[in-house]
Amino acid sequence: MYLSLSLNMIGVQVVEKSLSPTIYALSTKFGKSAIAVVRVSGPQSAYIYNKLTHSPHPPKNKTASLRRLYSSDKALLDEALTLYLPSPRTYTGQDILELHLHGGIAIIRSVLDAIKQLHDPHNGIYIRQAERGEFSKQGFLNGRFDLTELEGISDMIDAETESQRVATLASITGKTKNEFAKWREDILKNIAMLTTLIDFGEDHDIEETNQLFDDVEADIIQVEQEINEYLNKVRSSSILLRGIQLALLGPPNAGKSSILNILANKEAAIVSEIAGTTRDVLDIPLEIGGYKVVLGDTAGIRALNAADKIEQEGIKRAKAKSLNCDFVVVVIDPLQDMDMDDMRSHLQLLLQNNKPMLVVLNKEDLYPGESERLINEYSKKFNISPDVFRCVSCETGAGISKLRDTLIHQFKHLSDSETSDPIIVSSRIQDLLENDVLFGFNEFYRWKQEDDVVLASESLRQSVEGIGKITGQAIGVEEILGVVFSKFCIGK
Structure with missing residues (x-):
């Protein structure tokens, strides 16, 4: 140990031999980018630094340094930011070297190849590419983390x-x-x-x-x-991982697709005045208030005898979707004159299955001052509490912010995160x-x-x-x- 220290002090490189392999890998996504980070972990981390930089001095601990990197034949590979972290207080519990390269594909390949060439088992230097999760596995084996x-x-x-x-x-x-x-x-x-x-x-x-x-x-x-x-x-x-399954339900031309587009902040669905435009369930993944939501736009619910065969199948799928999702948003045009018997019977079925829902009366800009009256009217018509009703206008944006807030509150309830953080x-x-x-x-x-x-x-x-x-x-x-x-x- 004294000899190694003395040799280091006069600038002579000392190679520490170890049967434990030093592993390396690209820790950022492979491809053209601004920077690419190559991570090295193990007893030969300092050796790799010295070989790549052609420096006779050991790397400075916990200090970022700009260094030129060379291949074994002294060809310049890149000018990179190097960071050396000594064990044991590292992610893996071993010595770690990070190389922050320019993110060109040729540069990445050349540096990885230069590290590979330093493998020299005859002299006790074992260097290989890391396996999946091996840096984290080393951290576990060295007591830095437990599996949770x-x-x-x-x-x-x-x-x-x-x-x-x-x-x-x-x-x-x-x-x-x-x-x-x-x-x-x-x-x-x-x-x-x-x-x-x-x-x-x-x-x-x-x-x-x-x-x-x-x-x-x-x-x-x-x-x-x-x-x-x-x-x-x-x-x-766990609902947060797979996404909250939310179904948009309602009669044709009520504005379901318009509300979907507003919530998704894009033209995700076709908006048309022609009844039955949406023939199948259209699932759109999006984020609402920090929650992953899979929002399903469905075919309009109306009497089957008023629809063609394709639309009839769409209506059946819409009803099945609403029964199997986590939350239902029912969209109604209160000024639309049509038979609501089929809609009413399906909403009662949802209530019997304890399906949480929200009923949205759309096109509020066309009935100013009538919101409370219409809520009471449809509450009695559907036999649903007026508390689950909201009025919005896709044309003016009125009520959309409150609708979002209500949905976020419901998402917190569904994921049991109202009073404490969720756990995954x-x-x-x-x-x-x-x-x-x-x-x-x-x-x-x-x-x-x-x-x-x-x-x-x-x-x-x-x-x-x-x-x-x-x-x-x-x-x-x-x-x-x-x-x-x-x-x-x-x-x-």
Whole structure:
């Protein structure tokens, strides 16, 4: 060690040999861009820096430096910003080198190829391209993150809307990790109590033994309640990932497509005065107030005998869509003189299925001052509370802002995010909570009824192991790591 230090002080390059490979990858999207970032992690990070920059001096820690990069035959590749981060307080827990290149495709390829050429196994220098998620996997193996935090990072990268971003924060900030750690500690404490019964049961009378067993059961019931509440929150929040399915329903020419275009801020649907213009369900993905919404414009609802065969099929699909979506917006032209019996009967069917809805009376600019009267009139006609009615004008934009605010409020309710932030975790975590942790609790209750302390204790051990699989504390779980990191991109 003293020799290496002395040689470094006089500018002689020292190569640290290690059996641990140094990995590298492009961490930004491959293609022409302003910049491209190549990430290197491992014991040869400083060596790669010295070779690429032709510098005899080690890189400065945590300092961005502008350096020229060269190939092995001394050809200039690029002038790049270099950043060297020493272990252990890095993303991977290893030494990291970042190269911020100009984003030309030829430059990226030449630098990656120059790094590849530095692989020299005969001299103990192992350098290879990173696999999917390998930087994050190194961070997990080196204790920088647990699996819940890393899956949160993956979910945040995939987040498309503000609500999705917020929902991932619980995992990234360690809130999810702390929640599971608390449950694990609570269960272990109760396993310890049962162990005292197994080891020292003869020292307690029957009444004391039963009381201790009952105390453990009360604790497990409390933990089970917390986990079920957590799962309910996760299930409600999952709607944010797939998008809130919202159906626009109403009679022909009521203005459904016009409202769709306003909410989508583009001409997403054909607007025409001809009845039956929309023949099929038209799904438009969009963002409303930070929420991902898949808005479905449907065929106008009217009596089937007044429509041709194609429109009849469209009407059937419209009704099916409204029954299977998360929320229904019914658009009505209150000045339109047409038979509403078919519309009325379908709205009653939606109410019977507890489908949340909003009824929008369109074309408010054509009935100034009549909004309250018309709301009361249609409320009685459809037998629906006047509270779910709103009046708007697609022509003037009147009421559109209030309509958006109402929809956002409904989205918060649907995702259970009115009073607290939503929570998104992977289906892997949900499955382990349900099929390992909660199943272990059920088995505990069963063996508790049989007064079998040993099997009751083993059941709780299954629950603890389930939490270990979630966080990665149960090592011997290579298959779990494979599932988690296969979702990551190269360079992450």
